[in-house]
Amino acid sequence: MLLFVLGFIPVQAAELTTLEQNYPDLQQLLLAHDVVQARAYEEISITNSSPTAAIGQRVLLETLAELEESQGSHYHSAGDHSAMLGPHRVFESRAIPGLLGVIRENHNAETVRTALADVGNLPPVAVEALQRGRQFVEQLIEIYLNPVYEDKKLAVSQAVAAYLADEQHSVAYKPKSDELLSDHEYAYAYKAGFPQLSGLTWASQWLKIALLEILVTSPDAATRDADITQLLNIYGEKITRLHGSLVSLPSDIPTNPVIAPNFYTFHPDAAYILDNLELLKVVIGDILAHPEVEERWPEIEKAVADYTDKNSNLSDESDYLLYVLRGGIYNAGGPARGGLNRPDRNWTREQTENPHISTSPMAQ
Numbered sequence: 001m002l003l004f005v006l007g008f009i010p011v012q013a014a015e016l017t018t019l020e021q022n023y024p025d026l027q028q029l030l031l032a033h034d035v036v037q038a039r040a041y042e043e044i045s046i047t048n049s050s051p052t053a054a055i056g057q058r059v060l061l062e063t064l065a066e067l068e069e070s071q072g073s074h075y076h077s078a079g080d081h082s083a084m085l086g087p088h089r090v091f092e093s094r095a096i097p098g099l100l101g102v103i104r105e106n107h108n109a110e111t112v113r114t115a116l117a118d119v120g121n122l123p124p125v126a127v128e129a130l131q132r133g134r135q136f137v138e139q140l141i142e143i144y145l146n147p148v149y150e151d152k153k154l155a156v157s158q159a160v161a162a163y164l165a166d167e168q169h170s171v172a173y174k175p176k177s178d179e180l181l182s183d184h185e186y187a188y189a190y191k192a193g194f195p196q197l198s199g200l201t202w203a204s205q206w207l208k209i210a211l212l213e214i215l216v217t218s219p220d221a222a223t224r225d226a227d228i229t230q231l232l233n234i235y236g237e238k239i240t241r242l243h244g245s246l247v248s249l250p251s252d253i254p255t256n257p258v259i260a261p262n263f264y265t266f267h268p269d270a271a272y273i274l275d276n277l278e279l280l281k282v283v284i285g286d287i288l289a290h291p292e293v294e295e296r297w298p299e300i301e302k303a304v305a306d307y308t309d310k311n312s313n314l315s316d317e318s319d320y321l322l323y324v325l326r327g328g329i330y331n332a333g334g335p336a337r338g339g340l341n342r343p344d345r346n347w348t349r350e351q352t353e354n355p356h357i358s359t360s361p362m363a364q
Contacts, residue, residue: 017138018145023228026211029235030141031107033204034134036099037281038115040197043095044288045121047088047194057291059087060193064290067188075182075191075282076252076327085195085245092196096246099200103239123297126284126304129169133277136163137208140270144215152216156267163273170308171276173269175320177313180306181279186293190285191251198285199249203238205278206254206333207231212274213260213336216267227337234338252327253282257320259332268317275324280307 020027047053086092113134117127139159142149149155164170181187190198210231218224238248255278256264256271264271283303287296306313315323329335330343 017142019138019141022145026228026232028106029103029204029207029232030137030211031109031112032103032105033201033208034112034130035102035107035115036204037130037201038119039095039099039102040194040201041116041121041285041288042119043091043099043197044190044194044285045119047091048289048291050091053088053091053291056087056089056091056193060189060289060291063087063192064188067192075178075188076324086193088193089196092194096196096200096241099197100239100241103204121288121296122284123301123304125168126300129171129304129308130277130281132163132166132169133171133273136270136273136277139163140212140267141215144212153266156270160267160269160273164310167310168308171273171280172307172310172314173273174310175272175315175317176276176279176307177315178319178323180303180313181283184283184286184303186286186290186299187283188286189289190282193289194285195251196246196249198282199246199251200239201281201285202250202252202254203235203333206238206250206259207235209254209256209260209263209274210234210333210336212256212263215263216260217262230337234334238333250331250333252331253278253324254332255324257324258327258329259334259336276307280304283307 017027019030048057113131116122116130117124122130136159140156143152143155143159160173164173211228214224214227214231218227238250239246240248242248255275260271280303284300287293287299287303293299328343330340334340
């Protein structure tokens with residue numbers, strides 16, 4: 001336990017992580033995640049400060065008003081991949097090639113650690129919370145790849161305890177209420193205003209938690225190697241442009257119960273932390289994307305406080321599962337090992353070939 005408490009991230013103290021030694025291409029893609037997130041936030045801020053963004057901002061506000069009036073509006077709802085062209089599509093189309101270039105670049109771990117701070121549009125408490133979250137993910141991956149950790153369950157529990165030791169910069173280890181995500185004043189602005197940018201960051205999140213699912217379920221090294229090769233191929237398809245657009249990006253937020261159900265079952269506290277971190281990133285994106293936020297830093301600081309609060313706005317497990325599964329597996333990026341090539345929501349009994357599923361409107 002002392003190793004975790006004192007270092008929290010012994011991964012970073014080593015010259016090479018086990019991930020870098022065994023899967024350098026995957027390690028580079030995971031390093032790129034923070035840079036892509038930072039650049040996406042930066043592009044959103046640049047767009048909102050542009051005098052030519054007024055039309056897109058008006059369209060976004062109209063879209064948000066329609067969503068607010070709809071009783072069925074919810075972040076985890078039926079995604080629409082044809083809606084990847086948002087109100088700021090010109091700005092997004094200019095930014096996407098550069099972000100795809102970032103993904104394919106080689107990254108230095110030290111530089112990546114400062115990516116969010118370097119952009120300058122996040123308050124320090126948010127930067128620290130997100131950086132700490134990245135370190136936590138790195139630790140989980142190292143635990144499962146490095147044979148020195150013989151008792152994986154114990155090692156993950158210790159990593160969770162060490163992560164939570166910094167009260168101010170660690171998110172809750174229990175599921176947060178969906179109201180924090182779906183009912184705050186600026187909700188949906190990230191997804192509705194910048195579907196390509198949000199989808200690109202969600203593709204990276206899908207890669208992280210899909211990897212964790214593979215690591216906890218692959219029975220041997222050979223199977224793991226094959227699964228990771230397939231994982232990289234699936235991710236490559238998600239970030240490949242077709243007809244000038246990224247039509248294969250997730251249109252919903254990847255969460256552990258949806259994408260990594262076995263990791264969620266084995267390590268629920270760690271899974272809730274990862275999900276809460278991603279939901280916090282989305283709320284921050286909402287605040288940056290909404291054109292009518294007067295003071296963004298105080299709003300972001302409030303969001304961080306909400307998600308790092310360990311005692312309020314909590315949800316029970318069944319409500320949380322209903323909440324995150326509402327959007328379906330396909331919209332969140334699909335299973336870790338692939339195999340789902342069409343939306344799994346609103347299928348008829350004939351489509352699912354399951355005679356035990358009702359075809360009544362209530363069931364669909």
